[in-house]
Amino acid sequence: MMRSVRFPVSAALLRRLALASIIANVAIVVTGGAVRLTASGLGCPTWPRCTDASYVATSEMGAHGVIEFGNRMLTFAVGVIALATLLAVLAHRPRRRGLLPLAVAVFLGIPAQAVVGGITVLTNLNPWVVGLHFLASMAVIAAAYALWRRTVEPDGPTTPVVPAPLRTLARLTTLVGVSVLVVGTWVTGSGPHAGDQGAARNGLDPETISQVHADGVFLLIGLSIALVLAFRAVGATRAARAAVLLLAVELSQGVVGFVQYFTHLPAVLVGAHMLGSCLVLLAALHVQWATRERRPLTPAPLPIPTPEPATTAA
Incomplete structure (x- = not known):
């Protein structure tokens, strides 16, 4: 019978992935701001397609289409990092308590953000929905930070x-x-x-x-x-x-x-x-x-054996 092959993940790699997830989520907030600040929010006028006939930006859409579509593509990069972090949590041994729910929350937060972003496009950049899009990013960043902190703390x-x-x-x-x-x-x-x-x-x-x-x-x-x-x-x-x-x-x-x-x-x-x-x-x-x-868990002290009383020969 063949044994299943395991790919152990070191604690250092897990910490780096969790930190990368924070950085990636902050970066996509900044690039999302660049989309708005360059008036490219409707560079792709629909969602999930970029246009009614294409999933990608076309040359006719100009720079606004490139900027908006590029930001959408960055969502996949952020999602890949979140998925890698989740897989690392699953592979890491011994698994620390609380890591898996946080990793799942960060990973699921990425497509949820994409949906909110799609709604902002479909509502022609309704300012209340745009604000919700930003606040949802803050929630994902908070979860990513909690995940990273959990990877650098002892399990106690x-x-x-x-x-x-x-x-x-x-x-x-x-x-x-x-x-x-x-x-x-x-x-x-x-x-x-x-x-x-x-x-x-x-x-x-x-x-x-x-x-x-x-x-x-x-x-x-x-x-x-x-x-x-x-x-x-x-x-x-x-x-x-x-x-x-x-x-x-x-x-x-x-x-x-x-x-x-x-x-x-x-x-x-x-x-x-x-x-x-x-x-x-x-x-x-x-x-x-x-x-x-x-504080790290400390093993319980071993009981000290009680010496048996000495016996004397009759």
Whole structure:
């Protein structure tokens, strides 16, 4: 009888694939932004075909067709990385707890994203659907980050390293960060970069919704400063470093946001702001993981044999 051949996957390879999945999902957010910023959102005017008669862009469609179709092709590359990561999780031994559900979530998130992207085309770039498309990408990035963190941690129980109130503050900060991302999609939906000259806007007043977005950013920065000070006060050095990183990313993102607003939204800065949104999310998740640590399982100590009492001859 022939034995089944196994292809073992090292922990190092699994970590690299999980990290590649994060990078790929961030990259497709940036390239998706390039599609919108170059007014190529309807370069392929239908979905899943590029045109009613072709699955690929044709020469008659010009540069917009090439850009939109190229972004669609990148989805397959991201999917291949997600599939490779999933297969690596299945092949890795011993398999760590929690890896498989996360790998499946990332892998299934890619075609789900493609469907949402198709709906954006079929609805002529409805700004609310475009915003949903971006937020769905954020969800996939969050799952990919959780998968990567799980590959670098030992397989053991988690232990908090900061008091419960500070863990609550960290979760609140992340929640506010997510709300800032959501409102940011509303700002985008009210602005000039619709993805196509004929695409509708969401009808919100750009100045008003931008102010709401800025207020959320100020709140987020204030909470992040509180995290830095609180973590340092309790001696949580690793968590404090993570909070400092989050604060630095937020301040950089805020500078880009204000400059793009006062320079009338140049495409390059809007693209940089989209990349910054991904980095803010990743930095916020980094803070979450820094509030606890996973310790390796230790085998139970072997029982010490009890010596038998000495016997004397009669």
